[in-house]
Amino acid sequence: MADIVIVGAGPAGIGAAEVLCAEGLKPVLIDEGTRAGGQGYRRPAENLALDMNRLMGSEATKYASLHRRFQALLPRIDYRPGTLVWAIDGNTLHLLRDGRAETLAFDKLLIATGAMDRIAPLPGWTLPGVFTLGGAQAVLKDQGCLIGNRVAFLGSSPLLALAAKQYRDMGAEIAVIADTTPFATKAAATPALLRAPRTLFRGLWYMGASLRAGTEMLHGVTPVAVEGSTHVEALVLRDARGRERRFACDAVALGYGLKPETQLADLAGAAFVYDADFRLFLPRIDGMGRARPGLYLAGDGVRIGGADAAEASGALAAHAILADLGRPQDIEATRALARQVQRLRGFQRGLARAFAWPKAQIAALPDAVTLCRCENVTVGEVRAAMAKELGPVEVNRVKAMTRCGMGRCQGRVCGPALQEIVAAKAGSDAAAGRLRGQAPVKPIALAAAGDSA
Amino acid sequence: MEPPKAQFRRVAVRTGQLATLSFDGAPIRATAGDSVLAALLENGALLRRLEFGGEPRAGFCLMGACQDCWVWSAAGGRIRACTTPVADGMALFTEPQPPIDSQPMDRNHG
Amino acid sequence: MSGRTTDVAIVGGGLIGAWTAFFLARRGQRVTLIEKGVVGAQSSGVNFGNLRLQGRFPGQYPLSLRSQALWEDFDALIGEDCEFEQTGHLYLAYDEEEHARLEGYAKVSESYGLAIERVGPADLRRRWPWLGERAVAATFSARDATANPRLVTPAVARAAARLGVDIRENTRVAAVDRSGDGFTLTLADGATLSCGTLVNSAGAWALEIAERFGETAPVFPAGPPQFVTEPFPYLIGPSVQAIDGSVIFRQIPRGNIILAGYPRTAADAQANRAPVPPLKTLAAMKALARVAPILAQCHVIRVWSGIEAYLPDMIPVIGPSETTPGLFHAFGFCGHGFQIGPGVGLCLSEMILDGATPTPLEPFAIGRFRSATTVSEKFRKEFD
Numbered sequence: 001m002a003d004i005v006i007v008g009a010g011p012a013g014i015g016a017a018e019v020l021c022a023e024g025l026k027p028v029l030i031d032e033g034t035r036a037g038g039q040g041y042r043r044p045a046e047n048l049a050l051d052m053n054r055l056m057g058s059e060a061t062k063y064a065s066l067h068r069r070f071q072a073l074l075p076r077i078d079y080r081p082g083t084l085v086w087a088i089d090g091n092t093l094h095l096l097r098d099g100r101a102e103t104l105a106f107d108k109l110l111i112a113t114g115a116m117d118r119i120a121p122l123p124g125w126t127l128p129g130v131f132t133l134g135g136a137q138a139v140l141k142d143q144g145c146l147i148g149n150r151v152a153f154l155g156s157s158p159l160l161a162l163a164a165k166q167y168r169d170m171g172a173e174i175a176v177i178a179d180t181t182p183f184a185t186k187a188a189a190t191p192a193l194l195r196a197p198r199t200l201f202r203g204l205w206y207m208g209a210s211l212r213a214g215t216e217m218l219h220g221v222t223p224v225a226v227e228g229s230t231h232v233e234a235l236v237l238r239d240a241r242g243r244e245r246r247f248a249c250d251a252v253a254l255g256y257g258l259k260p261e262t263q264l265a266d267l268a269g270a271a272f273v274y275d276a277d278f279r280l281f282l283p284r285i286d287g288m289g290r291a292r293p294g295l296y297l298a299g300d301g302v303r304i305g306g307a308d309a310a311e312a313s314g315a316l317a318a319h320a321i322l323a324d325l326g327r328p329q330d331i332e333a334t335r336a337l338a339r340q341v342q343r344l345r346g347f348q349r350g351l352a353r354a355f356a357w358p359k360a361q362i363a364a365l366p367d368a369v370t371l372c373r374c375e376n377v378t379v380g381e382v383r384a385a386m387a388k389e390l391g392p393v394e395v396n397r398v399k400a401m402t403r404c405g406m407g408r409c410q411g412r413v414c415g416p417a418l419q420e421i422v423a424a425k426a427g428s429d430a431a432a433g434r435l436r437g438q439a440p441v442k443p444i445a446l447a448a449a450g451d452s453a
Numbered sequence: 454m455e456p457p458k459a460q461f462r463r464v465a466v467r468t469g470q471l472a473t474l475s476f477d478g479a480p481i482r483a484t485a486g487d488s489v490l491a492a493l494l495e496n497g498a499l500l501r502r503l504e505f506g507g508e509p510r511a512g513f514c515l516m517g518a519c520q521d522c523w524v525w526s527a528a529g530g531r532i533r534a535c536t537t538p539v540a541d542g543m544a545l546f547t548e549p550q551p552p553i554d555s556q557p558m559d560r561n562h563g
Numbered sequence: 564m565s566g567r568t569t570d571v572a573i574v575g576g577g578l579i580g581a582w583t584a585f586f587l588a589r590r591g592q593r594v595t596l597i598e599k600g601v602v603g604a605q606s607s608g609v610n611f612g613n614l615r616l617q618g619r620f621p622g623q624y625p626l627s628l629r630s631q632a633l634w635e636d637f638d639a640l641i642g643e644d645c646e647f648e649q650t651g652h653l654y655l656a657y658d659e660e661e662h663a664r665l666e667g668y669a670k671v672s673e674s675y676g677l678a679i680e681r682v683g684p685a686d687l688r689r690r691w692p693w694l695g696e697r698a699v700a701a702t703f704s705a706r707d708a709t710a711n712p713r714l715v716t717p718a719v720a721r722a723a724a725r726l727g728v729d730i731r732e733n734t735r736v737a738a739v740d741r742s743g744d745g746f747t748l749t750l751a752d753g754a755t756l757s758c759g760t761l762v763n764s765a766g767a768w769a770l771e772i773a774e775r776f777g778e779t780a781p782v783f784p785a786g787p788p789q790f791v792t793e794p795f796p797y798l799i800g801p802s803v804q805a806i807d808g809s810v811i812f813r814q815i816p817r818g819n820i821i822l823a824g825y826p827r828t829a830a831d832a833q834a835n836r837a838p839v840p841p842l843k844t845l846a847a848m849k850a851l852a853r854v855a856p857i858l859a860q861c862h863v864i865r866v867w868s869g870i871e872a873y874l875p876d877m878i879p880v881i882g883p884s885e886t887t888p889g890l891f892h893a894f895g896f897c898g899h900g901f902q903i904g905p906g907v908g909l910c911l912s913e914m915i916l917d918g919a920t921p922t923p924l925e926p927f928a929i930g931r932f933r934s935a936t937t938v939s940e941k942f943r944k945e946f947d
Contacts, residue, residue: 032517039516045486050465087841094841101845116518128498128511129460135515139535143491144465147515170464230509231460231498251460261518373513373521376505389721390602390730397601400608400713408520408793408864413513439841443520443793443862445530449848504794504818530860549796 002107002325005030005093007085007264010038011307012112012299012314014070019318021076023327028078028104030085030095036070038114038299039134040307042141043067050144055166062307087439088267091294094439101448108294108321111265112314115258115300118280118416120155120180120362123225125254126373129232133255137163146172148251152235154223155255156181156355161206163253164215174215175249178237180256180358182220189354218245222361226252256357258304259416265302266437268295274430277352278304279359280416281434287338289317296320304352309344312337362417363424371421372414374407379421386425393426394433395419408443411435460498460511461491472541476524477548483539490515490522490534493545500524500534501547525549569595569729571915572748572758574736574772575765576600578607578712578901579893581719582908583762585641588726590916595729595756596720597736597748603716605766606900609869611789611811611823612712613802614902615652616677617704618668620878622926623903624675629922630906634708637905642725643718645710650813651801652707653682653691655698655854661806662700668806669702679704693798693857709802709813712901739775745889760915762891767832767872769880769894773929776887780880780932782895785946786830786837786868787823790847793862794818803854808945810850820861822851825945827898830870837868873897877939881907881927883914891915892929898945 004020006013009031020027037043041063044050053060080097087094093104117132124130129148131139133155136147151167152175153160164174210217220240227234227246235247262283266272270283270291282303289296296317299310316337323329365371367380385391385401392398395405395418404418405411411418415435422432470485476493483492490512493500499509501524512522515535523531527544571587573580576598584596596602614634619627633640637647656662669679680703687694687701724730735751745759763772767784799814812822824847830837844866852859874880874895884890891914893907900907906922913920 044465045467047469047484047486048465048467087844089838089841092841094845116514116516126503126508126510126513128500128509131512132514132516132519135513135535139461139491139515140464143461143488144467145461145463145491145495147461149462172462231511373519376503388717389724390717390732392601397604401717406865408862409518410865413519413521438865438867439839439844440863440866442517443864444848445860445862446792446848446852447859449845449852526860528860529857531862 003105004028004108004110004321005104005106006110006112008038008112008114008299008301009033009036009070009079009081010112010114010299011041011066011311012301013038013110014066014073015311015314016110016112016298016318017073017077018069019315020321021073023322026077028080030080030083030093032082032084034082036081037067039138041066042138044141044144048144050141052141054169055141059307066311084442085264086441086444088264096444096448099445099448101444101450108296108324109268110296110298110314110317110321111268111301112297112299112310113261113264113301115260115304116412117255118257118259118357119254119413120256120358121365121369121371121379121414121417122223123366123369124228125226126370127226127228127232128230129228129250130226130252130254133157133159133163133253134258136253137166140166140170146170147253148232148249149173150175150249151251151253152247152249153177153253154235154237155179156358157255157257158206158351158355159255160253161210161217165206165209168213168215174210174213175235175247177210177215177217178221178223178235179217179219179355180221180223180361181354181356182240185356186219186354189350257352257355258300260301260304261412262301263410263412263437263441265291265297267439267441270295270297272434276429277349279357279419279429288320288334289313290320303345304348305341305345306348309341309348312340312344316341357416359420362420365421371417372404372407372411374409374413375403377402377404382418382421383425386422393422394431395422395435396433398422399435405435410438410441458497459495461494463495470541472539472543474539474543474545476545485539487539488535489524489532489537489539489543489545492539493524493534499547567755568757569593570758571595571760571762572597572746572756573762573764574748575763575769575894576602576716576720576730576732577605577764577766578603578716578719578904579896579907580762580764581716581723582905583764583893583911584728585719585723585726586909586912587915588723588728590912592916593727594723595731595758596723597731597734597750599733599735599768601732602720602730603712605869606871606896606898607716607904608712609789609867610712610787610871610898610901611813611821612709612901613652613811613813614708614710615802615804616707616902617652617672617679617702618654618806619899620926621671622923623878624672625922626903626906626910626924628675628677629909630903631706631708633905633909634710634902637710641718641722643714643721645715645718646815647708647710648816649706649708651703651705653801653803654702655803655805656700657697657805657807658699665700665702665806672704677704677706691800693855695854695856697853703801707802739772741887760889760891762893762911762915764893766894767830767870769872769892773884773892776884776890778884778886778929780874780895780929782872782874784830784832784870785827785873786839786870787898788828788839788843788847788866788868790822790844790863790866792820792822792858793864795820795858795861798857799855805850805854810847810854812851812854820851820858822847824850827946828868830868832870835870837870839866839868871896871898875939876931876937877941879927880929881910881924882929885928885930
């Protein structure tokens with residue numbers, strides 16, 4: 001029997017495992033987290049008195065169903081939680097579990113590593129109290145904590161309003177919801193969004209809820225700074241009419257949509273193509289999620305689509321695996337899944353235009369702003385390196401010269417903003433290049449290698 | 454302005470075994486299942502100081518990706534606070550602990 | 564565009580090509596430096612950054628010491644900082660056989676005037692308390708140093724450009740032809756360039772030019788696997804090397820520990836790829852934790868490699884072509900070209916302009932490969 005390994009136990013990984021199990025296969029399901037569900041459908045610890053129905057709102061039923069189905073799958077899969085894939089070499093995965101390195105061979109590999117927030121830096125964004133928008137939600141679901149008492153939500157994303165609603169329901173004060181995309185841009189993108197009316201309705205409902213609750217919701221803002229000496233004290237912005245506004249707060253949730261975690265896909269040999277809507281380099285896949293023979297990519301880890309698209313794309317990739325193993329194909333099911341994935345991802349593409357990545361704001365960031373928070377590299381240092389004779393005009397070369405993106409997170413956080421700073425100089429979006437993934441995808445202690453005596 | 458007493462605010466009660474950690478020598482009370490990050494930020498607004506210049510840091514992504522939220526352990530290593538569960542008796546620090554008896558050589562980093 | 568002329572054309576914009584261009588331009592030559600990618604991207608940019616003096620090939624000391632003097636003067640010569648640090652280099656022996664080898668190296672180094680300190684086990688622990696218990700002996704050479712390879716070659720190339728060198732990045736050479744007593748280069752875009760003197764410093768890609776003029780060398784590509792840890796409190800001091808080659812490491816002042824270890828890894832010069840197998844990462848981590856157990860909790864954050872040119876006798880080709888007057892070779896630096904780079908550039912400029920250099924370079928003649936090739940002991944050890 002072929003060794004099938006799925007990396008990531010979110011909706012995509014679970015959706016794939018279900019299809020494979022139904023065919024009598026027993027995949028290995030590796031997850032870095034200790035509880036299945038991924039980031040979006042993250043499951044709270046059992047001893048946490050958190051009302052998930054209330055928190056998940058309209059998603060509560062799906063959330064409960066996914067976890068029920070995962071429980072049913074458990075006896076039929078080889079589930080390995082708390083396991084990091086830190087490198088891929090040919091058909092061998094290099095794992096880290098309980099602080100020890102081990103290996104696992106595979107015939108077919110499905111990577112569904114999910115996404116993280118895409119971040120645009122601003123002055124003061126390294127202060128304690130500034131967290132990612134996804135992190136603000138994660139720590140609520142996972143730990144039952146709010147990131148602050150009075151929270152400002154900044155970025156460009158429909159999730160700003162959603163998270164603000166969750167926070168307000170749980171007792172936080174909302175200082176402001178501030179979106180960098182002008183209202184007119186969002187309205188112009190609405191036709192594309194109508195392709196998935198249910199999701200659109202939910203987004204609008206949360207915006208409406210914010211307004212009804214008296215929370216100020218601003219469109220078309222220009223972030224000025226997070227103020228504070230040792231922690232967040234205020235968020236300062238210019239509103240759409242150019243007036244400077246100061247919102248006192250003790251925390252800021254920052255998010256400009258999501259970006260796929262593609263490091264493992266990169267190490268596994270996927271090819272990357274620049275996507276002008278998302279303004280990111282994304283792995284090349286076929287209609288079913290194949291990246292190369294034996295390698296399949298699904299979920300938000302390859303294309304942002306949300307939980308429903310992730311689950312369907314996981315199932316679709318599992319059908320691709322079955323087909324490639326020469327098993328009989330369920331053409332009807334495959335077609336339906338493919339249509340669903342295409343429609344939902346199309347909607348997210350629309351969202352990426354409606355809630356635009358603020359490339360011009362990033363290109364205009366002051367020199368003093370920290371760009372790489374790992375290595376403490378400023379925007380000005382990157383610009384100075386590029387301005388030199390024979391200076392770099394490509395992100396990997398900029399990294400070599402400035403250390404931007406060279407630290408512990410390997411450019412996960414600064415990468416998209418670095419790309420814009422370099423593109424502004426290179427004169428072409430795609431020519432700026434993308435930071436190449438390198439093992440280990442996350443830091444590993446020397447002790448992991450074994451006998452240190 | 455003084456740092457707030459707590460960055461995080463607990464809104465869901467956790468039941469379970471109590472755990473006591475120390476952070477720069479001060480006792481921190483937590484419950485089994487808490488992450489180190491939640492336990493520390495429920496009691497303060499600082500996890501560590503940046504190696505390059507000493508500015509305060511308290512994590513960022515809260516999901517194990519950004520590698521910003523670590524704290525130093527008594528064993529001379531560091532642990533990622535957002536993905537590490539608390540354990541009774543953990544001794545944690547904002548600054549690296551001297552790993553060996555003798556002082557480092559003639560230079561400071563940075 | 565055709566018919567452009569220059570005094571010297573240099574093919575290969577690595578460290579050697581950049582230094583050669585710099586020294587030639589300083590003496591008034593018109594120089595064109597042609598690089599297929601960007602300057603200093605391959606072995607010049609991805610190596611460990613060691614400016615090690617002890618334990619070198621004996622016939623290389625005059626060159627090596629001359630080169631070190633240039634490194635020590637880098638900021639004044641080049642006008643930029645390259646993170647040069649006179650850290651010293653510590654060689655560790657773990658048994659008596661290794662101790663004897665260490666002593667052999669030390670005697671050679673001393674015969675060329677280098678100061679080598681013998682350090683016994685008790686002193687080792689006193690001076691470098693992070694060292695594990697197992698080392699039986701060590702030698703320390705205080706003049707050895709380190710620099711940041713990523714910064715060096717672009718800085719030297721910029722200095723050369725300020726002296727008038729025409730630097731052509733992203734330019735491939737399609738053909739090289741003899742014309743009169745000089746050469747005509749045809750570039751990939753069809754342009755031609757004629758020159759009186761041609762320097763072949765094309766690293767892992769140098770053989771094509773040599774063979775075009777009827778000489779050869781058994782050069783092959785390989786990559787040095789390199790690893791780096793997160794910034795850790797500054798602790799280590801010198802560049803440290805286990806004499807068995809299992810690990811070599813250094814800590815930069817900002818705290819990262821850079822480590823490398825043999826065996827070297829396969830590289831594909833055509834596809835321009837030199838991946839680092841994860842098993843080598845684990846082996847290097849294990850080796851470092853053995854030498855410095857104190858670092859067991861330090862995390863590796865990144866690995867990399869690049870393409871270097873090797874020869875079976877583990878010494879480079881440096882000097883004039885033996886078939887073609889006006890052609891000079893400098894390639895195949897076998898993973899130790901960084902330290903001697905400036906010296907090689909200076910010697911080449913002297914050979915080109917004065918007809919000779921005061922530094923003895925006979926062992927590095929390309930003609931040595933006309934007869935049977937000597938295979939170095941190092942060669943057997945350092946590859947898979």
